[in-house]
Amino acid sequence: IKFDKLDIGVFCALALAVVAYLQLDKLRALIFSDDSSLAVHSDSRDIVEVLKENKKDFLVIYASQTGTSEDYAKKFAKELAQKFSLNVMCVDVENYDFENLNMLPENVIVSIFISTYGEGDLPDGAFQFEEWLQYLNPGDLANIRYTMFGFGNSTYEFYNGAAKKTEKLLSEAEAKRVGSFGLADDGSGSTDEDYLGWKESIFEDLKDALALHEREVVFESSYDYSELPKEVNNSISLGEPITAYLPGTPLSYNDDGKQLGPFDSTHPYVAPIVNTRELMKSSDRNCIHVEFDLSGSNIKYSTGDHIAVWPSNPDEKVAKFISVFGLDSETVFDLKPKDNTMKIPFPVPTTIGAAVRHYLQISGPISRQIFSSISQYVSETALKDKLNALSKDKVAFAEQITSKYFDLADVLLYLSNGVKWDFVPWVYLVETVPHMQPRYYSISSSSSTEKQTVHITAVVENFPNPTAPALGPVTGVTTNLLRHIHLTKTNEDIAKSTLPVHYDLNGPRGLFSPYKLPVHVRRSTFRLPSNPATPIIMIGPGTGVAPFRGFIRERIKLVSSQENVSLGKHLLFYGCRNDDDFLYHDEWPDYAKKLDGVFEMVVAYSRIPGKPKVYVQHSMMERKAELYELIEKGAFIYVCGDAKGMAQDVHKTFLDILSQGKDITTEEASEILKTFKTSGKYLEDVW
Numbered sequence: 001i002k003f004d005k006l007d008i009g010v011f012c013a014l015a016l017a018v019v020a021y022l023q024l025d026k027l028r029a030l031i032f033s034d035d036s037s038l039a040v041h042s043d044s045r046d047i048v049e050v051l052k053e054n055k056k057d058f059l060v061i062y063a064s065q066t067g068t069s070e071d072y073a074k075k076f077a078k079e080l081a082q083k084f085s086l087n088v089m090c091v092d093v094e095n096y097d098f099e100n101l102n103m104l105p106e107n108v109i110v111s112i113f114i115s116t117y118g119e120g121d122l123p124d125g126a127f128q129f130e131e132w133l134q135y136l137n138p139g140d141l142a143n144i145r146y147t148m149f150g151f152g153n154s155t156y157e158f159y160n161g162a163a164k165k166t167e168k169l170l171s172e173a174e175a176k177r178v179g180s181f182g183l184a185d186d187g188s189g190s191t192d193e194d195y196l197g198w199k200e201s202i203f204e205d206l207k208d209a210l211a212l213h214e215r216e217v218v219f220e221s222s223y224d225y226s227e228l229p230k231e232v233n234n235s236i237s238l239g240e241p242i243t244a245y246l247p248g249t250p251l252s253y254n255d256d257g258k259q260l261g262p263f264d265s266t267h268p269y270v271a272p273i274v275n276t277r278e279l280m281k282s283s284d285r286n287c288i289h290v291e292f293d294l295s296g297s298n299i300k301y302s303t304g305d306h307i308a309v310w311p312s313n314p315d316e317k318v319a320k321f322i323s324v325f326g327l328d329s330e331t332v333f334d335l336k337p338k339d340n341t342m343k344i345p346f347p348v349p350t351t352i353g354a355a356v357r358h359y360l361q362i363s364g365p366i367s368r369q370i371f372s373s374i375s376q377y378v379s380e381t382a383l384k385d386k387l388n389a390l391s392k393d394k395v396a397f398a399e400q401i402t403s404k405y406f407d408l409a410d411v412l413l414y415l416s417n418g419v420k421w422d423f424v425p426w427v428y429l430v431e432t433v434p435h436m437q438p439r440y441y442s443i444s445s446s447s448s449t450e451k452q453t454v455h456i457t458a459v460v461e462n463f464p465n466p467t468a469p470a471l472g473p474v475t476g477v478t479t480n481l482l483r484h485i486h487l488t489k490t491n492e493d494i495a496k497s498t499l500p501v502h503y504d505l506n507g508p509r510g511l512f513s514p515y516k517l518p519v520h521v522r523r524s525t526f527r528l529p530s531n532p533a534t535p536i537i538m539i540g541p542g543t544g545v546a547p548f549r550g551f552i553r554e555r556i557k558l559v560s561s562q563e564n565v566s567l568g569k570h571l572l573f574y575g576c577r578n579d580d581d582f583l584y585h586d587e588w589p590d591y592a593k594k595l596d597g598v599f600e601m602v603v604a605y606s607r608i609p610g611k612p613k614v615y616v617q618h619s620m621m622e623r624k625a626e627l628y629e630l631i632e633k634g635a636f637i638y639v640c641g642d643a644k645g646m647a648q649d650v651h652k653t654f655l656d657i658l659s660q661g662k663d664i665t666t667e668e669a670s671e672i673l674k675t676f677k678t679s680g681k682y683l684e685d686v687w
């Protein structure tokens with residue numbers, strides 16, 4: 001083979017590009033101290049070696065998709081350490097190898113926390129852990145004792161599938177479970193209580209198994225906490241989602257100032273919001289359509305995927321939190337891990353103000369557990385007793401606290417009759433208040449029509465507090481932020497509007513200006529059938545319609561770009577109260593026209609004066625013969641939206657349709673639907 005000068009030039013350029021790319025990744029790992037690189041400082045990935053190196057005597061491992069099991073695993077580890085003086089190592093399975101687990105010292109128990117994602121799957125980061133589990137032989141773990149707790153949603157067929165799968169493989173390898181197999185059900189909204197009930201009994205089991213003695217809980221920080229001079233330089237985070245976004249971090253931006261990826265759940269892309277729209281006409285409810293521009297980021301998505309939005313807290317809630325705990329927003333602090341196994345929870349050094357605004361989840365339902373731990377700082381006996389009593393009484397807690405929709409700052413002021421809680425150490429709050437997590441949205445655009453733009457459809461969480469109106473409305477963090485952006489961007493008069501809370505839209509050092517938010521895309525299994533002739537049945541009331549807008553736009557693109565495409569029936573059951581909250585009301589007639597006769601939307605109205613309430617399942621029953629016929633023709637079924645009520649009602653309706661159509665029992669119909677779910681013909685995207 002002969003090469004001319006041009007070939008050699010091209011080769012050299014390619015080789016340089018490859019080297020530069022590889023070096024870039026290495027440099028990145030060295031320079032950026034985001035969560036993933038802080039996870040382990042030790043050279044080893046061997047879980048037992050690291051445990052021994054750090055002289056730990058209890059192991060807690062977690063596999064988390066959205067941060068829930070991570071949060072609970074850390075709480076569990078902290079409480080174990082404080083109550084029983086254990087030296088607990090708490091780590092993400094993603095960062096370790098388990099091949100030598102059977103070398104674990106005899107008196108060490110492993111507590112496992114596993115979330116289920118998708119169709120009974122383990123979280124993405126647990127890929128290697130799962131592979132290790134699958135190759136275990138009987139007897140391989142005969143010397144291992146473990147506890148097991150799973151996080152799942154009973155609406156899904158494979159409820160807690162990941163924890164069940166893990167449990168099965170561990171028991172086949174003859175590992176011995178200590179105590180009961182705990183399961184949390186988000187479908188019934190009882191995750192926190194499920195965990196607390198399990199934890200109380202498992203602590204008793206662990207006490208027996210390890211001859212532990214309980215002591216009074218005294219908070220000890222897992223970090224070396226220090227305060228720095230109040231000078232904000234370029235190394236101090238002001239709420240940047242990860243340290244890569246600090247000014248002057250090399251290799252974060254290219255010469256044109258564009259952010260450098262790759263972007264994923266550990267490195268969000270700060271995406272410009274190019275368009276927003278209010279989708280509701282009513283005066284007291286809002287639903288915001290938001291379009292994120294991903295061009296230049298190299299992020300790819302497919303129709304049916306999710307996008308995660310990284311929010312921050314509103315001014316009002318930040319101010320209240322800072323005031324109740326008597327904090328100084330300007331204080332600059334640093335956290336250093338006490339040993340190699342600890343992970344820093346967010347970018348530090350930072351200021352207290354930035355941490356409260358960007359890194360802590362300061363609003364939302366409160367866990368009973370916090371009452372027992374915070375009581376250690378209370379000297380007034382009556383208040384201390386009240387906190388302890390409420391923390392032990394599930395029913396009283398639900399009646400007196402949960403029902404009032406208190407945020408943490410509100411509830412503490414309420415219990416102390418307005419006296420501030422400035423005696424609670426800041427470092428305790430850093431470790432006890434949950435950390436802010438991104439919120440997921442079903443993408444409502446199609447990757448065929450909007451390649452670089454992702455649309456979401458977010459209903460704004462904002463309602464008057466039913467039992468404590470003086471506290472102001474109950475608001476969701478992300479959706480009110482999206483609405484604030486929408487109102488500001490479209491120049492609507494915010495003062496006159498009903499905006500209940502207000503945000504710093506500029507973000508740290510102007511990072512979110514003008515109108516940007518950090519996002520990352522998550523793959524889902526919610527996909528159209530590859531054969532367009534396959535009929536599909538879609539059920540998506542409210543914002544559950546989001547991915548179906550994407551599906552229909554995808555089909556329109558297909559028929560407009562290819563000749564002679566034969567589409568199967570596309571039947572959508574949509575539900576809303578009335579025409580005021582009919583999402584994308586103006587778009588559907590056009591879609592129906594373009595998909596001439598193939599696409600049909602059935603609308604169930606639940607609040608038309610003088611008319612009976614109609615929900616999607618009622619409309620489905622009215623069309624039961626047709627639905628049965630479509631199922632017999634091999635239709636794919638898609639359900640999206642509310643997990644608690646709707647998805648279960650819809651499932652039951654399909655059971656009725658099948659059992660009546662085939663003249664079989666409900667149990668037999670249930671088996672059929674189960675096979676549909678396993679084979680990916682009945683797909684749910686519910687939350």
Ligand code: FAD
Nearest residue numbers: 364365405406407440441442458459476477478479543687
């Ligand atoms: P949060 O701050 O997370 O609050 C959650 C709820 O708690 C709100 O209802 C809020 O009013 C309530 N609350 C606030 N304070 C308190 C308190 N003190 N006590 C008790 N309750 C309180 N949503 C959509 O709108 N569209 C979608 O397409 C969509 N797709 C999703 C897809 C997936 C896979 C998942 C998991 C979720 C999806 N969601 C969707 C839901 C979405 O992720 C968010 O949960 C939702 O938008 C609320 O987020 P928020 O930050 O505004 O509320």
